[in-house]
Amino acid sequence: MKNLFVSGHPLIKHKISLLRQISTEPKKFRELVRELAGLLAYEATLDMKIRPIEVQTPLTTMMGSKLEEKIGLIPVLRAGLGMVEGVWELMPAAEVWHIGLYRDERTLQPVHYYNKLPVAPTVQVCLVLDPMLATGGSAVATVDLLKKWGALRIKYVGLMGAPEGIDRLHESHPDGPIHLGEIDERLNEKGYILPGLGDAGDRMFGTA
Numbered sequence: 001m002k003n004l005f006v007s008g009h010p011l012i013k014h015k016i017s018l019l020r021q022i023s024t025e026p027k028k029f030r031e032l033v034r035e036l037a038g039l040l041a042y043e044a045t046l047d048m049k050i051r052p053i054e055v056q057t058p059l060t061t062m063m064g065s066k067l068e069e070k071i072g073l074i075p076v077l078r079a080g081l082g083m084v085e086g087v088w089e090l091m092p093a094a095e096v097w098h099i100g101l102y103r104d105e106r107t108l109q110p111v112h113y114y115n116k117l118p119v120a121p122t123v124q125v126c127l128v129l130d131p132m133l134a135t136g137g138s139a140v141a142t143v144d145l146l147k148k149w150g151a152l153r154i155k156y157v158g159l160m161g162a163p164e165g166i167d168r169l170h171e172s173h174p175d176g177p178i179h180l181g182e183i184d185e186r187l188n189e190k191g192y193i194l195p196g197l198g199d200a201g202d203r204m205f206g207t208a
């Protein structure tokens, strides 16, 4: 599928397996999510635009590079919050704009409850951060919102996705790259990713 990027990196595979383990406690879970977010964001920003700048080293001057685009991190509450720090460590100048959505457990439809976006876009590239791409409802609603806001380049960065969610996000927004750590098998009858890791928000915040 065009615009789907699944990391084959051994570090990411190793850390995602630890994350899936039922015995992984919230503290370790948060640490892994933070690390994985950084690794995936590193891969997702491979095409960031740079411009040449003059750099003075202790020995001479040379032409170096400076990131040209302003990046916005869009964590989807709650679980996306756990991804922010790991990405921010790599790009401390990124702006963070929160969006609050939860999935109605009965209908599996996203319910929008919080939006901290400013009136007009202040960034050139948006990285949507959410560990789980299940039915794709939350991801599509987030990208819909960002497009309505006026965002032009939107990339989705998640830890794992079910084929159902990947198809839905791609069909709704074929222009938006989807970066995932791994692709899982399918959704269960309750809309959970299989094999997955359970409820990411609950495991992260210890609310299971």
Ligand code: PRP
Binding pocket: 076, 077, 078, 079, 080, 101, 102, 103, 104, 108, 110, 130, 131, 132, 133, 134, 135, 136, 137, 138, 139, 165, 191, 199, 200, 201, 202
């Ligand atoms: C999880 C996850 C996504 C959503 C994915 O959030 O973080 O936002 O489910 O499911 P979907 O692809 O079927 O929409 P959840 O609704 O559990 O909210 P929480 O993070 O507050 O627990």
Ligand code: URA
Binding pocket: 079, 132, 134, 191, 192, 193, 194, 196, 197, 198, 199, 200, 201
């Ligand atoms: N949200 C989660 O946290 N986990 C899933 O498996 C599906 C949606």
